[in-house]
Amino acid sequence: xxxxxxxxxxxxxIRSGGVIAVETGSLRTAAGILRxxxxxxxxxxxxxxxxxxxxxxxxLFRADLDAGVDDAGDAASxxxxxxxxxxxxxxxxxxxxxxxxxxxxxxxxASPGVTATGATGLAAATGAAAGATGSxxxxxxxxxxxxxxxxxxxxxxxxxxxxxxxxxxxxRDGRTAVIDDELRAALAPYLLATGVGALAGLDVxxxxxxxxxxxxxxxSEPGLIGADPPVHVRELRRMPVTAPRGLADLARRIPxxxxxxxxxxxxxxxxxxxxxxxxxxxxxxxxxxGPEAWNLASNVELYFGERSAASAAVEQALAAAGAVRGxxxxxxxHSQGGMIATWIAREGRYDVASLVTFxxxxxxxxxxxxxxxxxxxxxxxxxxxxxGFPGLAxxxxxxxxxxxxxxxxxxxxxxxxxxxxxxxxxxxxRADRSGDPRMDAGALGFxxxxxxxxxxxxxxxxxxxxxxxxxxxxxxxxxxRGEGEGETRGRRVSGASSSGGAGRSxxxx
Amino acid sequence: MGGLAGDADERADAARExxxxxxxxxxxxxxxxxxxxxxADQTAWRCRAADRFRDALAAWIAQLDDSDTALxxxxxxxxxxxxxxxxxxDGAG
Numbered sequence: 001x002x003x004x005x006x007x008x009x010x011x012x013x014i015r016s017g018g019v020i021a022v023e024t025g026s027l028r029t030a031a032g033i034l035r036x037x038x039x040x041x042x043x044x045x046x047x048x049x050x051x052x053x054x055x056x057x058x059x060l061f062r063a064d065l066d067a068g069v070d071d072a073g074d075a076a077s078x079x080x081x082x083x084x085x086x087x088x089x090x091x092x093x094x095x096x097x098x099x100x101x102x103x104x105x106x107x108x109x110a111s112p113g114v115t116a117t118g119a120t121g122l123a124a125a126t127g128a129a130a131g132a133t134g135s136x137x138x139x140x141x142x143x144x145x146x147x148x149x150x151x152x153x154x155x156x157x158x159x160x161x162x163x164x165x166x167x168x169x170x171x172r173d174g175r176t177a178v179i180d181d182e183l184r185a186a187l188a189p190y191l192l193a194t195g196v197g198a199l200a201g202l203d204v205x206x207x208x209x210x211x212x213x214x215x216x217x218x219x220s221e222p223g224l225i226g227a228d229p230p231v232h233v234r235e236l237r238r239m240p241v242t243a244p245r246g247l248a249d250l251a252r253r254i255p256x257x258x259x260x261x262x263x264x265x266x267x268x269x270x271x272x273x274x275x276x277x278x279x280x281x282x283x284x285x286x287x288x289x290g291p292e293a294w295n296l297a298s299n300v301e302l303y304f305g306e307r308s309a310a311s312a313a314v315e316q317a318l319a320a321a322g323a324v325r326g327x328x329x330x331x332x333x334h335s336q337g338g339m340i341a342t343w344i345a346r347e348g349r350y351d352v353a354s355l356v357t358f359x360x361x362x363x364x365x366x367x368x369x370x371x372x373x374x375x376x377x378x379x380x381x382x383x384x385x386x387x388g389f390p391g392l393a394x395x396x397x398x399x400x401x402x403x404x405x406x407x408x409x410x411x412x413x414x415x416x417x418x419x420x421x422x423x424x425x426x427x428x429x430r431a432d433r434s435g436d437p438r439m440d441a442g443a444l445g446f447x448x449x450x451x452x453x454x455x456x457x458x459x460x461x462x463x464x465x466x467x468x469x470x471x472x473x474x475x476x477x478x479x480x481r482g483e484g485e486g487e488t489r490g491r492r493v494s495g496a497s498s499s500g501g502a503g504r505s506x507x508x509x
Numbered sequence: 510m511g512g513l514a515g516d517a518d519e520r521a522d523a524a525r526e527x528x529x530x531x532x533x534x535x536x537x538x539x540x541x542x543x544x545x546x547x548x549a550d551q552t553a554w555r556c557r558a559a560d561r562f563r564d565a566l567a568a569w570i571a572q573l574d575d576s577d578t579a580l581x582x583x584x585x586x587x588x589x590x591x592x593x594x595x596x597x598x599d600g601a602g
Contacts, residue, residue, distance in 0.1 A: 012555055013555065013556050013557065014554065014555040014556055015556060026554075030548060030551070030552050030562075033544065033548050034548070036544075037541050037544055037548075040537060040541050040544075041541060043537055044534050044537045044538050044541065047531075047533050047534035048530070048531070048534050048580070050530045051526075051527045051528075051530035051531045051534060051583070052527075054523045054524070054530060055523070055524070055527040055583070055587065057519070057520065057523035058520045058524035058527055058587065058594075059520050059523075060524070060527075060586060062583065062586065064583075067576045067579035067580045067583060068576040069534070069538070069573075069576045072541075072569070072572060072573060075572065076569065079562065079566065079569065082561075082562065082565070083562060086562070431555070434553075434555040435555070436553055436554055436555035437550060437551055437552075437554075438554070
């Protein structure tokens with residue numbers, strides 16, 4: 001543990017987007033610096049040797065005539081070699097995981113589609129997962145593992161090799177182990193009743209999630225499908241604001257007040273250019289109908305790639321605040337809000353400077369967008385993302401901040417409090433004080449907001465509009481990844497968003 | 510100049526040379542320590558995979574700090590020797 005950190009923070013893990021904690025490029029850069037320092041240490045040693053000789057001529061006799069610098073250069077060289085070896089092995093880990101993940105995807109994609117949630121969907125998905133066994137892809141994985149084992153055996157540094165093996169094993173076998181343990185026990189009666197429980201030994205729940213394949217959004221995925229459901233967005237208040245200072249600050253700005261559903265911060269620079277930061281909360285109502293836009297229906301629609309009242313409300317709020325296509329936008333969301341933020345980033349309408357999600361059930365491959373994914377290993381909602389992508393899912397600077405929020409929770413009891421915003425604020429606070437350079441405001445992509453000439457926060461309420469004559473059908477769930485895309489449902493397009501911006505139109509309609 | 514005073518002068522010259530080299534070594538070492546601390550900041554990765562590296566780097570920086578302390582003590586001893594040699598030379602003169 002480093003100085004200045006809380007012992008309670010030891011379970012906090014910050015990774016550079018993928019499975020490996022640190023980009024191998026960073027390891028090699030550090031190794032290069034150490035090699036340079038090693039050479040510099042040799043210069044120091046030569047000076048000290050000269051001083052020792054002169055000291056002898058001066059008649060001064062000392063026991064310590066190298067001042068401990070003699071092996072400083074060697075020590076730096078050894079660290080550089082170890083870092084390079086670690087980078088080599090971690091590159092191998094990434095390649096191996098990519099091979100295994102690709103083989104798994106191919107297998108799941110070849111299995112029967114899953115078209116609905118609920119017991120039928122779960123059972124079908126389980127069938128898909130079971131169908132993976134014994135496939136040709138399994139042979140590919142086995143061959144790749146053999147190559148990997150040979151590579152590990154040849155590693156010069158056994159400790160690094162052990163580390164690499166542990167990282168791969170953690171991804172392969174344990175990426176969802178915490179939540180699997182909890183959910184398997186919690187759902188055991190249900191699974192037994194539906195016959196799914198007969199599949200003993202499977203990581204049942206997360207296996208199903210993986211088979212459904214909606215937790216990760218790949219580059220090839222289209223944007224959200226369907227038309228925007230009708231929703232009304234109304235401005236509640238606006239106030240001056242300062243730029244966020246860190247991850248916890250971002251988390252605390254996610255709307256929590258009654259009625260508030262979207263917060264848009266408008267940062268205007270001296271040259272009149274604008275940046276927007278939008279904060280999106282999680283589900284507020286677990287019903288499937290009613291005026292609440294942030295309800296379970298929106299949740300399910302978004303998870304299966306459809307536009308929802310909530311996503312439409314966020315788009316309207318952004319438009320009402322003045323954001324237009326191509327504007328720079330920072331996205332911050334919790335849970336369902338994380339899904340909306342991810343899809344907005346995925347659709348590319350705005351120049352997304354950063355995406356920060358807390359407990360999001362989905363993770364997307366986003367080229368060029370720095371993505372900060374904050375998640376709890378024991379969060380049942382996060383399990384829907386099926387561990388996320390094995391490689392780097394976002395652009396440079398992307399990180400995953402992870403911890404077990406409620407270690408030691410009684411086996412079989414799913415603790416949903418670990419999904420709540422308070423728990424994520426705690427994790428964000430720990431990340432801020434971790435001293436990890438990747439948690440710096442500049443690294444997170446928010447430093448530029450601090451230079452704005454003016455900054456205004458605007459809060460919006462949102463209400464679903466659902467005329468009786470246009471009662472919507474239950475969510476039509478899109479199939480597993482790999483099935484045909486483009487399905488749309490007949491929906492009335494939402495009322496046009498206000499084209500006015502902050503300071504131009506105070507009441508979007 | 511010969512004898513005791515001459516010997517003291519030669520030793521004083523050697524001590525002066527040793528102190529010059531030690532000063533140069535400390536300057537270089539200061540640059541190394543500064544860059545090493547910068548590297549520690551850059552690599553303060555909050556992850557278990559980097560624990561061993563961070564520990565090794567911290568130990569190395571502590572070793573460099575100790576070396577600087579040792580060089581400082583050495584320089585102090587040489588300064589003391591110079592003073593004594595100066596006294597000897599003055600007494601002999």
